[in-house]
Amino acid sequence: MLLGISFSSEMATSALVAYIHYLSFMLCFGALTFERISLKVNPNRSEAISMVIADVIYGLAGIALLASGVLRVLYFGQGGGFYTSNPIFWIKISLFIAVGLLSLYPTITYVLWAIPLSKGELPEVTENLVRRFRLIINIELIGFALIPLLATLMSRGVGL
Numbered sequence: 001m002l003l004g005i006s007f008s009s010e011m012a013t014s015a016l017v018a019y020i021h022y023l024s025f026m027l028c029f030g031a032l033t034f035e036r037i038s039l040k041v042n043p044n045r046s047e048a049i050s051m052v053i054a055d056v057i058y059g060l061a062g063i064a065l066l067a068s069g070v071l072r073v074l075y076f077g078q079g080g081g082f083y084t085s086n087p088i089f090w091i092k093i094s095l096f097i098a099v100g101l102l103s104l105y106p107t108i109t110y111v112l113w114a115i116p117l118s119k120g121e122l123p124e125v126t127e128n129l130v131r132r133f134r135l136i137i138n139i140e141l142i143g144f145a146l147i148p149l150l151a152t153l154m155s156r157g158v159g160l
Contacts, residue, residue: 013076014075014076017068017071017072017075017076018068018072018076020064020068021065021068021069021072023061023064024061024062024064024065024068025061025065025144025147025148027057027058027061027064028058028061028062028065028144029141029144029145031054031055031057031058031061032058032137032140032141032144033141034050034054035051035054035055035058035106035133035137036134036137036138036141038050038051038054039051039130039133039134039137040125040130041125041126041127041130042122042124042125043122043123043125044122045117045120045122048113048117048122048123048125049117051110051113052110052113052114052117055106055107055110058103059103059107062100062103065096066096078155082160083154085160086154086159086160087159088150088153088154088158088159089154089159091150092147092150092151092154095143095146095147095150096143096147098143099139099140099143099144099147102136102139102140102143103136103140105132105136106133106136106137109129109133
């Protein structure tokens with residue numbers, strides 16, 4: 001009982017999984033936004049390290065988002081059949097996968113930045129790379145902005 005309200009451990013677990021799902025989504029969006037705002041030609045060491053850290057946060061939050069989403073579909077939501085029979089669910093999942101795949105190029109690049117950064121050197125960041133990353137991250141942000149819309153439509157039975 002919390003504040004005079006009783007709830008089962010299953011309710012608490014369901015609420016915790018939902019909270020992790022929402023928090024992970026916000027962390028993904030925030031990390032991507034930070035990366036987008038921070039992009040610039042030839043960042044200094046601190047800026048480059050911040051970008052790498054933001055991408056690590058993005059990756060970890062993305063994994064937590066996926067794991068909590070799977071748990072919600074299988075155990076804590078409206079049942080797997082409700083979701084998997086809805087084409088909007090599959091559009092939402094496809095969009096999540098597309099955003100994840102788009103993030104591979106920047107992530108691999110950031111991993112490669114770790115090599116010069118570990119030697120006290122700065123990564124070479126050209127105007128072309130910045131333009132490419134801005135385009136990719138803008139598309140990712142649009143994708144992430146559409147996912148809650150699809151989830152909202154799906155939860156209201158649209159597509160069934």
